[in-house]
Amino acid sequence: MPVLFDEMFTADQQVRPHYQPFHNWLQQQPDNFMASKRQEADLIFRRVGITFAVYGDDAGTERLIPFDQIPRIIPADEWKTLQAGLKQRVRALNMFIHDVYHDQAIIKAGVVPPEYILGNSQYRPEMRDIKVPNDVYAHVAGVDVVRAGNPDGSGAYYVLEDNLRVPSGVSYMLENRKMMMRLFPELFVNNRIAPIAHYPDVLMDSLRAVAPVGVDDPTVVVLTPGIYNSAYFEHAFLAQQMGVELVEGKDLFVDDHTVYMKTTQGPQRVDVIYRRLDDDFLDPLAFRPDSALGVPGLMSVYREGRVTLANAIGTGVADDKAIYTFVPDMVRFYLSEEPILNNVPTWQCRKPQDLSYVLAHLPELVVKEVHGAGGYGMLVGPAATQAEIEHFRTLLKTSPDNYIAQPTLALSACPTFVASGIAPRHIDLRPFVLSGKGISVVPGGLTRVALKEGSLVVNSSQGGGTKDTWVLE
Amino acid sequence: MLSSTADHLFWMARYVERAENTARMLDANLQSSLLPQAGAAPGEVWHTMLSLSELKDAYFARHDQVRSDRMLDFMVSDTSNLSSIYCSFRAARENARAVRGALTTELWETFNTTWLEMNQQLKEGMHQKSPGEFFEWVKFRSHLSRGVLIGTMLNDEAFRFARLGTFLERADNTARILDVNFRRQAEQDAVQISEGEQNDSLQRDYYHWASLLRSLSAFENYRKVYRHAITPDKVAELLILRGDMPRSLRACLVEVESNLSVVANKQSQETERRAGMMHAELRFGRIDDILHTGLHAYLTDFLERINDLGARISQDFLVGER
Numbered sequence: 001m002p003v004l005f006d007e008m009f010t011a012d013q014q015v016r017p018h019y020q021p022f023h024n025w026l027q028q029q030p031d032n033f034m035a036s037k038r039q040e041a042d043l044i045f046r047r048v049g050i051t052f053a054v055y056g057d058d059a060g061t062e063r064l065i066p067f068d069q070i071p072r073i074i075p076a077d078e079w080k081t082l083q084a085g086l087k088q089r090v091r092a093l094n095m096f097i098h099d100v101y102h103d104q105a106i107i108k109a110g111v112v113p114p115e116y117i118l119g120n121s122q123y124r125p126e127m128r129d130i131k132v133p134n135d136v137y138a139h140v141a142g143v144d145v146v147r148a149g150n151p152d153g154s155g156a157y158y159v160l161e162d163n164l165r166v167p168s169g170v171s172y173m174l175e176n177r178k179m180m181m182r183l184f185p186e187l188f189v190n191n192r193i194a195p196i197a198h199y200p201d202v203l204m205d206s207l208r209a210v211a212p213v214g215v216d217d218p219t220v221v222v223l224t225p226g227i228y229n230s231a232y233f234e235h236a237f238l239a240q241q242m243g244v245e246l247v248e249g250k251d252l253f254v255d256d257h258t259v260y261m262k263t264t265q266g267p268q269r270v271d272v273i274y275r276r277l278d279d280d281f282l283d284p285l286a287f288r289p290d291s292a293l294g295v296p297g298l299m300s301v302y303r304e305g306r307v308t309l310a311n312a313i314g315t316g317v318a319d320d321k322a323i324y325t326f327v328p329d330m331v332r333f334y335l336s337e338e339p340i341l342n343n344v345p346t347w348q349c350r351k352p353q354d355l356s357y358v359l360a361h362l363p364e365l366v367v368k369e370v371h372g373a374g375g376y377g378m379l380v381g382p383a384a385t386q387a388e389i390e391h392f393r394t395l396l397k398t399s400p401d402n403y404i405a406q407p408t409l410a411l412s413a414c415p416t417f418v419a420s421g422i423a424p425r426h427i428d429l430r431p432f433v434l435s436g437k438g439i440s441v442v443p444g445g446l447t448r449v450a451l452k453e454g455s456l457v458v459n460s461s462q463g464g465g466t467k468d469t470w471v472l473e
Numbered sequence: 474m475l476s477s478t479a480d481h482l483f484w485m486a487r488y489v490e491r492a493e494n495t496a497r498m499l500d501a502n503l504q505s506s507l508l509p510q511a512g513a514a515p516g517e518v519w520h521t522m523l524s525l526s527e528l529k530d531a532y533f534a535r536h537d538q539v540r541s542d543r544m545l546d547f548m549v550s551d552t553s554n555l556s557s558i559y560c561s562f563r564a565a566r567e568n569a570r571a572v573r574g575a576l577t578t579e580l581w582e583t584f585n586t587t588w589l590e591m592n593q594q595l596k597e598g599m600h601q602k603s604p605g606e607f608f609e610w611v612k613f614r615s616h617l618s619r620g621v622l623i624g625t626m627l628n629d630e631a632f633r634f635a636r637l638g639t640f641l642e643r644a645d646n647t648a649r650i651l652d653v654n655f656r657r658q659a660e661q662d663a664v665q666i667s668e669g670e671q672n673d674s675l676q677r678d679y680y681h682w683a684s685l686l687r688s689l690s691a692f693e694n695y696r697k698v699y700r701h702a703i704t705p706d707k708v709a710e711l712l713i714l715r716g717d718m719p720r721s722l723r724a725c726l727v728e729v730e731s732n733l734s735v736v737a738n739k740q741s742q743e744t745e746r747r748a749g750m751m752h753a754e755l756r757f758g759r760i761d762d763i764l765h766t767g768l769h770a771y772l773t774d775f776l777e778r779i780n781d782l783g784a785r786i787s788q789d790f791l792v793g794e795r
Contacts, residue, residue: 046589047582047585047586047589048578048581048582048585049570049573049581049582049585227567227570227571236573236574237574239574240573240574240575245474245475245478246475246478246572246574247475247477248477250477251475251476251477251793261475262475262476262477262793263474263475263476263793264474264475264476264479264630264634264736264738264790264791265738266738266739
């Protein structure tokens with residue numbers, strides 16, 4: 001993928017103003033200094049155990065997520081707009097989910113066809129007419145944003161996708177910042193970088209704010225599938241930072257319309273569950289009966305409003321790649337505002353016209369599964385072999401409803417340490433938007449970087465790395 | 474606190490203590506096996522250790538004869554021996570990882586670093602090349618874990634269950650170490666020896682008891698308490714009944730009883746009573762009475778009761794009844 005927009009350098013190789021202080025500093029550091037700092041970071045990450053279990057890796061080894069020390073810097077005015085756009089979008093999405101499970105006004109108004117919702121496998125009929133505290137469904141939203149470059153050297157932000165079910169990555173955002181402050185304290189003295197360490201506090205406030213009616217001092221827990229889950233480190237990290245218990249399904253039970261956890265002093269009532277488990281696995285009596293990770297009877301207590309789940313059941317109806325195309329319409333419908341942030345142009349293969357366009361332009365497009373995640377099951381046209389393209393052609397003809405396509409965006413790139421020195425690598429950004437008590441966004445988010453030259457795949461499960469994200473004050 | 478968290482902390486501490494005591498036992502046996510043994514076949518030392526640790530079947534499933542180097546592998550690095558030092562440190566670290574949110578950063582990093590360093594050491598075969606140094610390293614990683622626990626952890630339930638794990642395991646392991654050594658000695662005493670061999674026997678006895686005491690970090694303490702020659706009944710008294718000896722059975726029960734009373738819940742009274750009884754018997758016991766019963770019988774009974782305490786603690790606190 002050619003680099004049309006470099007975060008640090010303009011088209012004529014001038015350092016952008018917001019990168020100048022960092023660039024000057026980097027120039028002054030001897031080569032071996034940065035290399036030794038990289039080793040130091042690796043050692044610390046490994047000792048602290050900030051590792052990631054990669055699915056499908058034999059022996060399920062723990063790996064470090066590669067951390068690159070050149071930050072992605074966002075100037076204050078850009079962030080202001082981005083933040084406003086994110087809040088607006090998440091607000092609309094929460095209103096949409098509420099609407100879907102109540103009046104369905106947006107369907108009646110003809111804005112979203114019913115089959116997109118009622119035919120959506122993530123739609124949960126069990127949630128119809130259920131009241132949730134503050135009408136918030138997606139308490140934690142991870143909105144993936146990219147900057148796409150234009151041939152004239154300009155670049156604009158687009159939302160790539162919304163993650164409203166169990167978005168992860170915030171712990172790496174927080175640990176990366178800690179690492180940068182430890183390795184290069186002088187950078188933080190000489191630059192005004194917006195702090196982010198208060199995220200767990202904001203999360204805790206949000207979770208407490210959605211406690212069941214009548215509960216003044218709620219007991220909050222983090223529900224994890226356990227130590228073999230790839231994001232386990234994050235579950236444990238957030239529980240510890242918030243000062244709450246980390247529980248597995250087997251630590252909880254339902255009795256007398258209440259959720260309890262098993263403690264050394266007997267059962268203790270639980271009020272709010274920050275669950276890092278998919279809907280399907282939450283309650284063997286309501287969803288997948290073979291799930292050993294959930295709590296039998298949890299759904300019944302939830303329906304009675306006697307326990308709050310964050311994120312709510314059924315948020316998946318709003319975050320698949322087909323519904324994505326309607327999000328700008330949601331902003332207009334619920335808020336009567338124009339969307340501040342734009343979607344990437346998207347063709348829906350379920351529509352015959354879109355399908356024929358996609359089939360005719362496969363080598364130029366990125367094709368994704370509607371319900372996919374983690375960068376798997378994706379075709380990147382320009383980087384694919386003829387065989388891969390033909391394979392996808394078959395898949396598309398067989399089940400067109402499963403796919404959407406987007407133009408191959410020239411994702412912006414950021415200088416990154418690579419084997420040969422420093423070179424531009426494509427990046428994206430995942431800010432975390434918290435709802436519960438108002439809507440807040442911690443400045444920046446997780447910047448993910450595709451470490452292979454030219455690659456657009458940033459997911460850690462496929463070898464991507466991360467960077468610290470700076471929002472300058 | 475969450476029952477399962479308490480369970481993890483309990484076992485995290487038990488496994489570290491187990492690794493330490495395995496190293497102590499191996500060290501003592503290594504020293505002993507270097508000495509000529511009257512009436513004992515070579516390798517007898519190891520046979521006794523295997524049966525007292527209830528590992529005889531497991532060992533002979535993998536090896537056909539007893540040899541020092543095979544024993545070292547079996548007890549240090551064998552992944553199929555769940556009581557090996559490798560498995561113990563691995564289990565300690567896995568339990569710590571499961572509850573890392575309940576640990577201070579320093580404590581988690583201690584367990585994690587032990588794990589990383591051990592893998593390195595075993596990769597280089599340090600336990601075969603310099604076993605003495607390796608055992609020292611194991612002991613000091615255990616000391617460090619304990620020190621960081623005491624120095625950094627909030628004195629809450631998490632702390633208490635870890636302490637319970639440490640002292641229950643120490644009591645169990647120490648009783649076993651004592652049993653191995655006293656049994657072997659008793660067997661040797663039963664062998665008829667000539668007068669000329671008696672002097673050799675006395676010398677061997679000295680080395681035997683000295684090495685036992687050293688392995689339990691009790692040699693200097695023995696000298697401080699009993700200024701005269703090392704005798705088996707004084708060794709037994711020091712390691713069973715003396716409250717000022719930190720690795721004695723009595724010192725262990727003091728800690729078990731006091732930590733239990735802090736975490737007591739609605740159903741733990743019977744367990745507390747039994748712990749109290751064991752403590753009181755050790756506090757007011759006399760070595761002559763114990764020797765009269767027979768040390769092996771005494772220690773066997775002790776092991777059963779310690780085991781019972783462990784099972785009851787699991788039931789009362791860690792399993793999490795509804």
